[in-house]
Amino acid sequence: MTGAPAEMILVIGNLDAWERHGRRAPDLDGFRFARFDEIDAGLLAEVAPGMVLSWLVDDGHDAVDIARRLAELGFAGRYRALAPDLPNVAAIVEEVREVAPDLDFDLFRVSPGI
Structure with missing residues (x-):
């Protein structure tokens, strides 16, 4: 029996840059990396992300x-x-929600080196 396809996560950032900074890129199905300048209607249609990260x-x-x-x-x-960890997360979230009120936006706080 096969399950539903995994939800795609579109990760915005250069994979090489992530690894250069000591960040581990996930080696899992369901992740697609793209640079900021690659975000366009075609990419969103192709990936159909359930989440952007x-x-x-x-x-x-x-x-x-x-x-x-x-x-x-x-x-x-x-x-x-x-x-x-940032001192005023609520202000950052509010700023993002002001420019894109229809997005479901939030911050994930991570430890350095993640």
Whole structure:
């Protein structure tokens, strides 16, 4: 018996850059990596992500930039950003939700080196 296909997670970031910074890239089915400049309607249609994941700030862009691009393309699903423990998470979440109110946005706090 086969189950439902796994939900795809679109990870925004350069895989080489992630590994250069000591971050382990998942070696699992269901993950697709793309650079910020590759986010377009075709990519979203191809991947059909159940979730988009990125670092809060990475490689010349941040979560606000990604959220804005996703909203412009009509993506209204889950978007999660990874960040170290920050002093005012609520303000960051609010800023992202202001530029993309239809996104389900939140932060995942991670330990350094993850």
